[in-house]
Amino acid sequence: MMITRTNPWLTLPLMLLAAVTLLTIPSPATAADIVCIQCHGKLPGKYGEPVQLWQGSIHAENGIACNSCHGGDPKDEANAMSPARGFLGKPKEADIPAFCGRCHVGVLKDYLSSLHGKALGRGGPTCVTCHGNHRVVKASLDLINEKNCSRCHSYQQAAKIKGVMARTESRILTIDAGIAKFKQQGFDTDKLEKGLFAVRNSFHSLFHTVDAARVENELARIETDLIKLEQLLTDIDNLQHQRKLIGAMATGGALLAALLFQLLRKTFDQTT
Numbered sequence: 098m099m100i101t102r103t104n105p106w107l108t109l110p111l112m113l114l115a116a117v118t119l120l121t122i123p124s125p126a127t128a129a130d131i132v133c134i135q136c137h138g139k140l141p142g143k144y145g146e147p148v149q150l151w152q153g154s155i156h157a158e159n160g161i162a163c164n165s166c167h168g169g170d171p172k173d174e175a176n177a178m179s180p181a182r183g184f185l186g187k188p189k190e191a192d193i194p195a196f197c198g199r200c201h202v203g204v205l206k207d208y209l210s211s212l213h214g215k216a217l218g219r220g221g222p223t224c225v226t227c228h229g230n231h232r233v234v235k236a237s238l239d240l241i242n243e244k245n246c247s248r249c250h251s252y253q254q255a256a257k258i259k260g261v262m263a264r265t266e267s268r269i270l271t272i273d274a275g276i277a278k279f280k281q282q283g284f285d286t287d288k289l290e291k292g293l294f295a296v297r298n299s300f301h302s303l304f305h306t307v308d309a310a311r312v313e314n315e316l317a318r319i320e321t322d323l324i325k326l327e328q329l330l331t332d333i334d335n336l337q338h339q340r341k342l343i344g345a346m347a348t349g350g351a352l353l354a355a356l357l358f359q360l361l362r363k364t365f366d367q368t369t
């Protein structure tokens with residue numbers, strides 16, 4: 098009988114890598130395999146357009162396909178759009194926030210409590226007014242601009258919110274760069290990364306309240322979290338300086354010892 102032995106130190110990381118890959122990379126087969134895309138991709142006009150638009154979206158990138166939003170059966174061409182298979186169809190304007198909010202729960206909550214959410218169906222914007230429906234891309238404060246935001250009211254309050262948020266955003270980016278630097282140098286940045294992730298999440302849905310006073314209050318709370326993270330980064334920085342100093346002293350000491358040794362040897366050689 099042959100016994101094959103595998104090195105656990107090799108297979109464990111490989112298994113982890115495989116698991117991580119499966120979890121994070123949506124299989125490229127999903128898009129081509131689903132009947133929604135096969136059929137809609139050949140349709141003209143407004144029934145075919147969603148396919149092209151969706152292909153460049155952050156949703157496509159993350160494996161969120163037609164049926165993730167619209168429901169239906171992506172494997173059965175004949176019954177794909179049957180309500181019995183959970184097909185929801187095209188949402189009416191008033192239903193869009195709940196339609197998108199199934200997955201973006203925190204954003205939906207902030208939106209519904211806002212003046213925008215309260216004006217839903219009475220001239221207020223829905224998610225797709227600002228993000229589009231099929232070509233949804235990564236969101237940023239750039240979405241707040243005079244062209245997008247002065248269609249229905251003055252830009253003044255919008256500009257104020259953007260201004261205070263931009264300042265916090267740039268601090269978050271600085272902390273992010275600091276973490277990346279120390280991570281590359283081999284420091285354990287786990288705690289920092291988790292901290293920043295949490296701050297980021299609460300920060301990025303905040304806009305949807307469109308309430309300048311509330312945004313400023315929340316930013317004050319976020320600020321205390323940022324100060325803690327900045328302090329942790331400074332601590333690492335100090336530690337690194339100390340290490341360098343000790344390292345320099347150690348190297349200096351070693352050099353001195355080598356020099357002394359050489360001198361001693363010379364004197365010893367001369368005496369013999």
Ligand code: HEC
Nearest residue numbers: 132133136144163164167168169170171174177178186187
């Ligand atoms: C065999 C072709 C075919 C397949 C498969 C198919 N569709 Fe359609 N779909 C159509 C046609 C044709 C229309 C327009 C006429 C209609 O509404 O029936 C349409 C309409 C739609 C609409 C608009 C409905 C409305 O109320 O305006 C949506 C949304 C949609 N499809 C999504 C999907 C999704 C999601 C899937 C996969 C689960 C899918 N379709 C599968 C052919 C198809």
Ligand code: HEC
Nearest residue numbers: 133137143144147148151156161162163166187188225230
């Ligand atoms: C992120 C969610 C989301 C995804 C993913 C998505 N849709 Fe849609 N789709 C919507 C929304 C929201 C509307 C209604 C848009 C509106 O009223 O502006 C819509 C509308 C439609 C319509 C009706 C168009 C019209 O003008 O009547 C069709 C057809 C459609 N989608 C097909 C698709 C197909 C095919 C895919 C996959 C390639 C897809 N959708 C992926 C959210 C989505």
Ligand code: HEC
Nearest residue numbers: 194197201204205208222223224227236237238240301304
């Ligand atoms: C008035 C315009 C507007 C409306 C309406 C709107 N958004 Fe946003 N959304 C934005 C802006 C601007 C940002 C970027 C905020 C930032 O960078 O901090 C954003 C950010 C986001 C993000 C990213 C959050 C993150 O964690 O990075 C998601 C997801 C999102 N919106 C979904 C939605 C959904 C779902 C709705 C409807 C319930 C909606 N948005 C309604 C403008 C809007």
Ligand code: HEC
Nearest residue numbers: 155159161165166196197200224225228230233234235236
């Ligand atoms: C089936 C779940 C699902 C539905 C429904 C859905 N999304 Fe998403 N959305 C995701 C996932 C997953 C991501 C990518 C991961 C992330 O950034 O959160 C994403 C990303 C986003 C982003 C970019 C977030 C960022 O980091 O900047 C925006 C904006 C967004 N979605 C808006 C919408 C809008 C608008 C709708 C409705 C038309 C919608 N989503 C419907 C799951 C969904």
Ligand code: HEC
Nearest residue numbers: 212213216220221222240241245246248249250254255307
């Ligand atoms: C489709 C129309 C529409 C668009 C587009 C729109 N809004 Fe609004 N917004 C409203 C409505 C309706 C209200 C409710 C109060 C009102 O009538 O002015 C409102 C209220 C606001 C308020 C509160 C005003 C106050 O006096 O406190 C802010 C802030 C705001 N919007 C920001 C934005 C920003 C930022 C954008 C662009 C990303 C935007 N809005 C795009 C319709 C819109």
